[in-house]
Amino acid sequence: MKSWKPLLAAGLLSLAGTAQAAGYPERPLRMLVGFPAGGASDVAARAVAAKMEALLGQPVVVENKPGAASNIASDAVAKAKPDGYTMLFGTISLSINGSLYKSLPYDPVRDLTPVSQLSSAPFLLVVNPKSPIHSVADLIDTAKHAEKGRAPDYATAGNGSGSHLFMELFSARAGIELSHVPYRGAAPAMADVLGGQVPLTFDNIITTLPLIETGKLRALAVSSAQRSPAAPDIPTLAELGVKDYDATSWFGLFVPAGTPPDIVSKLGEAAVQAVKTPEVSATLRKVGAEPVGSTPAEFAAFFKEEVAKWAEVVQRANVQID
DSSP states (O other): OOOSHHHHHHHHHHHHHHHHHHTOOOSOEEEEESSOTTSHHHHHHHHHHHHHHHHHTSOEEEEEOOOGGGHHHHHHHHTSOSSSSEEEEEETHHHHHHHHBSOOSSOHHHHEEEEEEEEEEEEEEEEOTTSSOOSHHHHHHHHHTOOTTOOOEEEESSTTSHHHHHHHHHHHHHTOOOEEEEOSSHHHHHHHHHHTSSOEEEEEHHHHHHHHHTTSSEEEEESSSSOOTTSTTSOBTTTTTOTTOOOEEEEEEEEETTOOHHHHHHHHHHHHHHHTSHHHHHHHHHTTOEEOOOOHHHHHHHHHHHHHHHHHHHHHHTOOBO
C-alpha cells in the first residue's frame, strides 16, 4: 500500500503555491539585465518592464548588472529567493555560456526557470560588395576548392561571440571550413569588413540592414528558418540548400528555479500581454527583434533545444573561456 504522506505533502505544496500566487505581487519586482544601460537588451527590457508593471500593479525595477557575457546578472537571479520578485531579462548568451565557459557559479538549465521568449532576431550573412563572392553557393564552392590554409576569412566580435558561433554552425551545416578572424568587439570586425580587409561576417540585422540598403554590404542570406519581415527579399540559408540551419538571437524572461508554477504562469501571461502591445512591439522592432511571447512550457522546450544546439557548436569550434 502506497504511503499517503508524499501525496499529502505534494498537495500542501500545491496549495501553498496557489495561495502565494493569489496575492502576488504584493511589492515591487526586480528585472536584472546583464548588459549596460542604453544597449539593445536594456532598451527592450525597460519597455517590457513598463508594460508588465501596469499589468501586475506593482513597480518593475530594471537593474543593470553588466559583465562576463551576462553571467553576473544570471548568477544573481539563479541565487535569488524563488518567490517571483526577481527576474532575469536573458539573451541567447544564456543558452551558450554553460558550454562556452570552463566553469560557472550557476547552471543555466538547473538554476533558472524559463518564463517566456519575448523576441527573436536573425543575423545576416554579408560580404564586402567588392568581394567575388556573390552568393551562398559561391561561398561554399570557394571554400570547398580552397587550397589548404587558404579558406575564406570571416570576421567576428571574438571567440564565442554570436557572429563566431553562427558562422561555425553554417560551416558545419554546409560541410565546409572557413578561417576565423576574431576581433575585440563587433565594431572593429565590421570596420574591417567594410574596409575590405576581411570579406565576410555574420552580424545582427539591426546593424547590417542599413549598410546593405546603402550598398556598403552585400547580403547573402538570413540566419532564421523563415525570411525576416524586416528584409523579406533576403533568402534563408535553408532556402539556399543549407539544410537544418536556423539560428536567431533572442530575449527571454527567467526566474529562479523553484519559483511556484502559478507565479511563473502569472508572470508569463503578463510578459506575453506586454510583448503584444503596439508600444513594446515597436520598441523590439527598433532594436532588430520580432516579438514572440511564448508560454513557459514553449520557452522551456525552446531553451532546451538552444542549449543542446550551441553546446554542439562550441565543441566543434573547440573554444572555451576561463
